[in-house]
Amino acid sequence: MDVVERVEPLRHVERVRQLVELGRAARAGDAGANDAIEALAAAPDRYRRCLAVASCYGSRDPVLVQRMLGDTSRAVRRRAQKAAAVVLDDDAVVVALSRAPSRVALRQLVALLVQRRRLAPLQRFLAQALDAEPELVGHAAPDVLPKYVEGLSPDGLRRAARRHPEELARLFEARVASSFDPRTRYQLLAVLPLLAKHAAAATLPLVKRLLEQGTEPKHWLSASMALLLRREPILTFDLLRQLRESLRPMPPPGPFGAVRFDKVVHQLDDERLAYLVEHAAATLSDGPRARRWFLRLSAAQREIVIDGFLRHGRGRWGAFLLRYVPPESKDRERAFRRFRAAAQNEVGVIPLAHLTTLPRDLKAREARRHLEEVPALATRPEERIAYAALLPLDEAAAALASFTSHPDGPVRAVAMRALATVPATYPEAMAGALERVASRRFEQDPVRQAMLLALSELPLRAFSREILPALSEVFQHALDAADLSPTTSFHIERTCVRLFRRDAPWAAEWLSKLLAVRGVPSSLGLVDGLTPREAQALAPAVETLCQEWTHRERVGALLWLARSFGDRLAQVPALVRALETVASEQPFVQVAGPALDLLRRHAPERFRELFPALLASDASAIVLPAVSRAVSTSRQDLLPPFLKGEVIKGRFASGRSQWVIEFDAGLGTWSAAQQRAQAGLLAAMVHDPKRDVPTLRRGVGALAMLDFAPFEHWTALAEDERPPMRELVTRALGRVDDPMAPRQLLEALGDERSRWAIYALRAVLRELAQERVLALLRQAPMSKVTVAKEVLRLAGELAGREGFEFLIGLDRGALHRDVKIALLRALWDHLDDERSWAVFAEALADPDWVVASRLADVPVARLAADAERRLTELLAQVLARPEPEARRYLLARAAYLPLVDRDRLLFQSCLAHLGAPYQDEVTTALAAVLQRMAPNEAPQVLDRICELIDRRRTFRTLHTGLVARLGPYASVPVLAVGRGLLERIEPEPTLVPESLALAAVLRSEGELVALLTRLSQRSLLHFDAMGAAVAAIGRAVRPGALEALLRDADDPRLRRLGLAALELAARPKRGWTKERRAVLEGYRADPDPLVAGHARFVFPPERRRKKPKP
Structure with missing residues (x-):
């Protein structure tokens, strides 16, 4: 029997196992096995060649793997790449890398080798190939980093940072120490967080250098500083402390404000902790979240924090610490008065949220002040009432007596909500609060809703088992009301959900009662954070719910309950059984589908047993997404009945129409016969003229995912005259694995499909050898701008040296403007050739300023020194063009262009434009000058600004821009310019306001x-x-x-x-x-x-x- 016929009925896993055994037999010398594998490898059918690749895992045949790596089929090549990473020895891997047909194929094979940790052969290859592929230097030996790091793109740098973070951090530290140029800044933007994550100790000196250069820690350094703090808290603290003490005065927390210390404060020693509380307490969370870090401290550390707060506290931070200070302490009273003064707004009101962490006595004290002594609240009872919630229950009831009996319902609602909130501060008042709420059983629903909302927001400590009967009474009163609203019942449900772990049987009983009123529960968080032991303890109550809800077919409630358990679902057998019952009995896809999906994700072993039985008893179960995915990915032997196009009838299908089942995963594990059958069904579906566009889109997309589908289907679809189909088919052809697909796309370039075909063609060309790329591109018509643009870009990127010759040979004078710009883009990969620079020079002289301005788009970060110098000269000439739009476009980008500008041509051009005739141009020129200025160039900038003092409009623009840059983190040269300008204009009587603006940011008090x-x-x-x-x-x-x-x-x-x-x-x-x-x-x-x-x-x-x- 033929190998293909023998493995056809098997599952994918068994199919691969048979092929591996065949390969092992061939390796052992079995001539029949060798002949069978050779027949598979030589077959024109790409599916058979894929089977030959699978046999290599057993045969370990390097020759066959190398052969398949150059196959014309994308599916075969990708399977061969995976096999190469496993099968080939180091020498063969180096050969395979050197023969990669395209850059994409090379990168894919490299990624697989890295995944398999086969770095030795990869580094051997890169030792010889880095000049051609410098972006892969991250996978090479660390000693070659210095040669290539300056020209790496952000992706290449990130790759290097993951592999060699310590070496890269040291390289950047040396570069920053010698000259912190724009290119270094640009590269650090991409890589610094990774360096901080993987090599914190080596990155700290680099960050210190950056801070010394005037980089603000709250800017692009903040993410890296946070990572450093987590890994090296002491050293990072010392760095921020040194920075704070070296800067000009600034509001607290100063540089410390770039990070949060909550997760590392317990690792600080006593002296550092005291310093943090005194000078940067705001970097520690305040309010209810403060307990998380404070309770992690030792007793001695807590005393340091409290002492620092009492002695050096400022503002309203730290009110929660007053709980830990004896009430009779004078320091406590002084700290409280400081807090109260700082927390008040202009009219003396402190937001209620700021009072929640105070001790009880101080809460009550502030509540009385707001109720009785704040004039601004005297005429605003709705705002004032809320503060009564901080008083003891009886006092709160007395203070709210006139409002709880108010004739207006909204006023009563606010008052009763405040009264019901009292147990948040006084848990012992819970019984009394419930008694008062119960006495309002005949209130209108808005008032009842406000009371139940307050109860649902109380902390769990307010609820004891003893008060649950009283709470039940309140809930029953609400359910008895004819005007019960969904929102009110939601608050009851939310309270029951929160109390589930406090008393599961009580909560289960009330959830069942609510279900009779509301239908499907909606509150999440029933078992949030549940441990396995807690899940088992709740199992009896859950089983009761499952039995009742299953019996009454409350399937929505069952699904809600299962979603609440999430990953703990498998630890509640009753719930698993209930989901199985729902999946086996319910006739609705919207019910059985989610139930099976929950089992698939959280009880996979039971799901694997269940879905074949469901299919055996009812073939219509295949329409359930969880079942179709499982069949497609793991039980391919069950596929054939659903690929015949027969009408399905059962629980989920009426049998009146033919269905094409959507399989959205695992298609690569199907046999060729299975894919051909599915392709026939899909093709018939999309040929139906009555199908809607979304269905057509899904059908064409699914057909493109079938690697072994006959291309005849695509030939027929390409002739479809429906406009949506013409676009959908053309776009999908870029994903089709067949030699005929590029030819079909080239044909489409000649008609109205060209705009879609040219972009689809890119996906095909990326995986082809360079000579094939250019051969195909030469066949493309150049009459349409969209096509011509992409042809040039693809030739420059993918066709290598021959593609460059093709670009240079074009008649550039006849090109459309957009095509000229595309030509500039296409030459980016060929800047080592003098002719590229001749084309750039032509663009500079182009009458259309837009073409010339696009020279600023050249990826300067990867240029060699000579190429960068030449580009700088061109950019300086762009700034000399007469069109203000061209100058402004470049000036806006000049500040952050990653050009080293060794000859300072770009800087001098920007400096000259400080006197431009347009103020917008002046503003952008100043930003570029201040950003690119070297320390020794401050006098030049100062002189240039002073030359323009008499041009008052220009000087005002320059002065405003300079003042804005003179913050506490201003660099040394910017500070020098500011101080020098202040000295020069201070004696001038007509520039007093300008002098004061500079003095405000440069002088001490x-x-x-x-x-x-x-x-x-x-x-x-x-x-x-x-x-x-x-x-x-x-x-x-x-x-x-x-x-x-x-x-x-x-x-x-x-x-x-x-x-x-x-x-x-x-x-x-x-x-x-x-x-x-x-x-x-x-x-x-x-x-x-x-x-x-x-x-x-x-x-x-x-x-x-x-x-x-x-």
């Missing part, structure tokens, strides 16, 4: 006050100067220090600026402390109306006097 004093003495604090001074104060890091220096000035204008600093110091998150209120009173008493007038219209949050109790 004392220096800024000294400048203001000199301006006062020179009578230069005029209207515009005062506005600029107020804006400068707005940038101050420590406005309180500024205010102290200006408070007692002789000039009332300076005192008025001091008042502005006080307002800034007291804004929300800092707050009006007792001391600041006293200072404000001093300003209100100032003898000059300029100061006193404004001070009397500054309104700190006020407190309302309490009404005297009768």
